[in-house]
Amino acid sequence: MDFVQNFPCFSIVLSMFASIFSSALNGKHAKWLNTAVLIIISIMSGCLLFYLIGTGQSYVYMMGRFPAPWGNEIRAGILEALMALFFCVIMLLSLLGGESHIKAEVDPEKVNLYYIMINLLLSSLLALIYTNDLFTAYVFVEINTISACGLIMIRQTGRTIEAATRYMIMSLLGSGLLLMGLCMLYDMTGHLLMSNIKASIEVIVAEGTYTVPLLVTIGIICVALAIKSALYPFHSWLPDAYGYSTVSSAAILSSLVSKGYIFLLIKIFYRVIGFDIICNSKVINILFVFGLAGMIMGSLNAIRENDIRRMIAFSSVAQIGYIYMGFGLGTEFGILASVFHIISHAATKSLLFIAAIGLTDVSGKKRQFINLTGAGYRNKVAGFAFTIGSLSMVGIPMFSGFVSKLLFAQAAVQTHNKMLPTLIVLAVSTVLNAIYFMKTVIRIYTPIETEYPTIPFQKCKVYGITLICFIVLNVILGMCSQPIVDLIRSGLNMFA
Amino acid sequence: MSRLKTKEEYQKTKAYRFFHWYSGEKDPYLDKVEMHPQPEKPKEELTIEERMHDRQIVIDKVYDFDKNKNMKLFNRFYAIASIIFCIIFITILLIAVSYLPRAGSAMNPNNNEVSKRYIENGLQETGAVNIVTGMILNYRGFDTFGETCVLFIATSCVMILLMVNEEKLKDSIELNDRRYEPKNDVILQKVAFVLVPIIFIFGIYVILNGHLSPGGGFSGGAMIGAGMILYVSAFGFKKTQKFFNENTYKVVKVSALTLYGVLMIYYFYTGANGIDNHIPLGTPGNILSSGMILPINIFVGSEVACTMYAFYALFRRGGL
Numbered sequence: 068m069d070f071v072q073n074f075p076c077f078s079i080v081l082s083m084f085a086s087i088f089s090s091a092l093n094g095k096h097a098k099w100l101n102t103a104v105l106i107i108i109s110i111m112s113g114c115l116l117f118y119l120i121g122t123g124q125s126y127v128y129m130m131g132r133f134p135a136p137w138g139n140e141i142r143a144g145i146l147e148a149l150m151a152l153f154f155c156v157i158m159l160l161s162l163l164g165g166e167s168h169i170k171a172e173v174d175p176e177k178v179n180l181y182y183i184m185i186n187l188l189l190s191s192l193l194a195l196i197y198t199n200d201l202f203t204a205y206v207f208v209e210i211n212t213i214s215a216c217g218l219i220m221i222r223q224t225g226r227t228i229e230a231a232t233r234y235m236i237m238s239l240l241g242s243g244l245l246l247m248g249l250c251m252l253y254d255m256t257g258h259l260l261m262s263n264i265k266a267s268i269e270v271i272v273a274e275g276t277y278t279v280p281l282l283v284t285i286g287i288i289c290v291a292l293a294i295k296s297a298l299y300p301f302h303s304w305l306p307d308a309y310g311y312s313t314v315s316s317a318a319i320l321s322s323l324v325s326k327g328y329i330f331l332l333i334k335i336f337y338r339v340i341g342f343d344i345i346c347n348s349k350v351i352n353i354l355f356v357f358g359l360a361g362m363i364m365g366s367l368n369a370i371r372e373n374d375i376r377r378m379i380a381f382s383s384v385a386q387i388g389y390i391y392m393g394f395g396l397g398t399e400f401g402i403l404a405s406v407f408h409i410i411s412h413a414a415t416k417s418l419l420f421i422a423a424i425g426l427t428d429v430s431g432k433k434r435q436f437i438n439l440t441g442a443g444y445r446n447k448v449a450g451f452a453f454t455i456g457s458l459s460m461v462g463i464p465m466f467s468g469f470v471s472k473l474l475f476a477q478a479a480v481q482t483h484n485k486m487l488p489t490l491i492v493l494a495v496s497t498v499l500n501a502i503y504f505m506k507t508v509i510r511i512y513t514p515i516e517t518e519y520p521t522i523p524f525q526k527c528k529v530y531g532i533t534l535i536c537f538i539v540l541n542v543i544l545g546m547c548s549q550p551i552v553d554l555i556r557s558g559l560n561m562f563a
Numbered sequence: 564m565s566r567l568k569t570k571e572e573y574q575k576t577k578a579y580r581f582f583h584w585y586s587g588e589k590d591p592y593l594d595k596v597e598m599h600p601q602p603e604k605p606k607e608e609l610t611i612e613e614r615m616h617d618r619q620i621v622i623d624k625v626y627d628f629d630k631n632k633n634m635k636l637f638n639r640f641y642a643i644a645s646i647i648f649c650i651i652f653i654t655i656l657l658i659a660v661s662y663l664p665r666a667g668s669a670m671n672p673n674n675n676e677v678s679k680r681y682i683e684n685g686l687q688e689t690g691a692v693n694i695v696t697g698m699i700l701n702y703r704g705f706d707t708f709g710e711t712c713v714l715f716i717a718t719s720c721v722m723i724l725l726m727v728n729e730e731k732l733k734d735s736i737e738l739n740d741r742r743y744e745p746k747n748d749v750i751l752q753k754v755a756f757v758l759v760p761i762i763f764i765f766g767i768y769v770i771l772n773g774h775l776s777p778g779g780g781f782s783g784g785a786m787i788g789a790g791m792i793l794y795v796s797a798f799g800f801k802k803t804q805k806f807f808n809e810n811t812y813k814v815v816k817v818s819a820l821t822l823y824g825v826l827m828i829y830y831f832y833t834g835a836n837g838i839d840n841h842i843p844l845g846t847p848g849n850i851l852s853s854g855m856i857l858p859i860n861i862f863v864g865s866e867v868a869c870t871m872y873a874f875y876a877l878f879r880r881g882g883l
Contacts, residue, residue: 068835068836068837072835073832073835073836076828076831076832076835077828080824080827080828080831083708083712083824084821084824086712086715086716087715087817087820087821087824088817088821090715090719090813090816090817091813091817128835129831129834129835130704130705130831130834130835131701131702131704131705131830131831131834131835132701132830132833132834132840133688133701133702133834136676136677137677137680137681137702138702138703138704138834139702139703139704139705139706174728176726176728177722177723177726180719180722180723183716183719184716184719184720184723187712187715187716190712194709200706202703202706203705203706203709206706206709206710206713207709209713210709210712210713210716213713213716213717213720214716214720216720217716217719217720217723220720220723220724221723223723223724247656251659251660251663253673254663254664254671254672254673255663255664255672256672257671257672257673257674257675257677258675258677267672277662277663279658279659279662280659280660280662280663283655283656283658283659284659
């Protein structure tokens with residue numbers, strides 16, 4: 068076995084170690100440890116990605132001395148390595164961009180607790196990405212939930228405590244449903260390992276036994292993960308959680324935490340239940356309808372919002388709707404578009420959150436649009452970055468959002484009966500996106516004389532450089548999308 | 564100057580008096596005005612009433628169900644809809660469960676090669692007489708490591724919410740919390756004096772015999788934690804801090820988790836790469852047997868005990 072193949076296991080355990088050590092360190096050292104760990108894991112995931120592209124085959128890694136159905140195992144393929152690399156980079160950039168706000172908004176004695184949460188969140192995300200066992204997935208879903216809750220309430224104001232409570236209730240409901248679904252799957256198949264369950268389910272479907280419980284199980288698992296990733300009717304926890312927590316938390320929650328659950332759902336589709344069985348069940352049509360509803364309703368709510376952070380949060384609801392709509396199409400290409408949208412939305416949404424905080428900082432920390440007038444002149448980098456993010460969200464060519472919308476449209480054309488609604492809603496949603504994002508961009512570039520200070524680039528170097536990195540990432544995703552799409556396609560082929 | 568005034572005349576003019584007062588040489592009110600300390604205005608209650616006024620209006624107008632028809636309708640709809648939803652959901656689940664195989668039948672899908680190997684080969688492969696411990700700590704060690712991290716992150720989360728940094732504030736919180744409790748209760752102290760050592764010894768026994776008899780790190784740790792909570796409620800935090808304070812807590816927690824992690828990474832690395840295991844399994848049934856299960860039980864036990872006690876202390880006084 069090559070040494071590179073140890074990297075998934077190393078990166079999970081390394082981030083756990085980092086969180087354990089952070090509890091003994093002070094805030095500053097914990098921050099450096101976290102940055103170092105993120106860089107190391109990004110490098111390891113990059114190496115793994117190159118290795119896997121070279122071999123062209125996924126592999127399973129035994130976590131211990133016993134092979135799969137008895138012991139634990141994790142599995143790494145191109146898609147997993149790509150996601151791990153990408154999640155680490157986004158997390159690193161989000162933390163760097165919100166660094167000054169963590170310092171200001173978190174009690175200095177509790178900063179190390181913040182990094183405990185971040186590190187364990189990272190380990191759970193990596194475990195959700197690499198896992199090949201449903202029970203391991205459930206354990207790390209638990210860790211993910213608790214640490215996300217900690218990230219929300221680390222800034223202690225009334226609104227964040229309320230948001231964290233809401234998040235906890237909704238998210239635990241999701242966990243409970245997921246556990247119920249897993250129990251029923253175990254009862255029907257007698258396995259927890261993904262590949263074994265898939266083999267048993269093929270037998271079950273062929274024999275025609277357990278049709279009802281199987282359908283219920285698929286439904287429960289889909290609803291559970293939809294609640295956790297804030298699909299439209301279950302999104303009520305989202306705006307407060309993203310709108311009032313400290314900005315790094317908001318960026319990480321919107322771009323990584325919900326995406327981790329969606330990735331788990333894709334994994335369950337492909338590796339547990341089997342894509343054909345999922346497509347033949349009617350559950351996928353419900354996801355499709357909810358996705359479409361989310362695309363419209365999220366945007367409508369965002370238009371009505373008068374608070375820039377909450378507006379971006381509602382825009383997340385719309386984008387999650389896109390992803391589920393891609394699932395609902397029921398084709399390989401639809402899933403491919405969804406996975407690309409996971410990546411592109413993560414890059415864009417964290418950019419928007421980080422840029423918006425720069426704009427509110429030069430407007431006396433007020434988040435209403437009336438105060439933001441002309442903020443783009445007062446903090447030029449943030450204004451520019453926000454414009455790029457908005458253009459990408461609306462779907463202007465050259466930026467990542469355009470590519471994902473194009474992929475969705477292509478996927479829709481390949482289906483017979485879902486083409487028309489998808490294309491219509493896609494067009495309507497694009498117009499609605501343009502309404503609220505362009506409104507904001509025009510607002511921040513309206514010249515006005517105010518008493519608010521101007522912040523030059525020299526005064527916020529780390530912040531500015533982070534935003535530039537985000538912009539570069541976005542443009543790369545938009546301009547050189549084909550290699551990434553090819554990687555995702557080969558990764559999805561490895562899944563099956 | 565045509566109209567010069569003498570000094571006496573000038574002193575009688577208003578201008579002189581004004582400048583005299585202005586330069587601060589004379590207090591115009593001294594000996595002329597009676598001075599009282601101002602009576603305190605009963606302002607507090609007024610402001611509270613005023614503050615409550617708006618709230619009262621909201622309560623009266625919005626939440627008064629007699630007047631607010633929409634709210635009344637919504638609440639009724641909400642109650643009925645939730646009941647209907649629950650009934651539908653329960654029905655669906657019951658129908659689904661009725662199709663599942665009956666519990667306890669030998670033909671069930673979950674009586675397969677997985678549990679067979681655990682039962683038949685568990686003893687040889689893990690060296691643990693208690694198959695359950697062997698299964699959770701050896702076969703599925705990764706899951707259990709994750710589960711231990713859940714405990715760790717739960718304490719950290721409670722710390723975010725409840726931890727207080729100033730020592731004085733902690734004491735006042737504790738006093739406030741225990742206002743209506745008897746302090747230094749003799750009955751409690753005598754009972755604790757007898758019970759706590761027994762609980763500790765039993766907890767340690769359960770942890771150390773985790774691979775031989777039912778129990779293990781999680782249950783034994785919970786016992787030790789319960790013993791510590793009993794000790795604290797009988798003798799107070801001052802006495803407990805002599806042997807278990809924040810530094811001890813940190814050292815125990817970090818070292819237990821780190822050593823556990825090191826053992827786990829050794830186990831994963833050697834297992835996956837096919838390197839020989841250098842931890843001897845020993846004779847099954849001996850106290851020093853079953854390889855790494857005994858140390859892991861000790862680490863899990865100390866982590867669980869710390870977590871239990873930390874929860875209690877954090878809820879009680881916002882710190883250890």
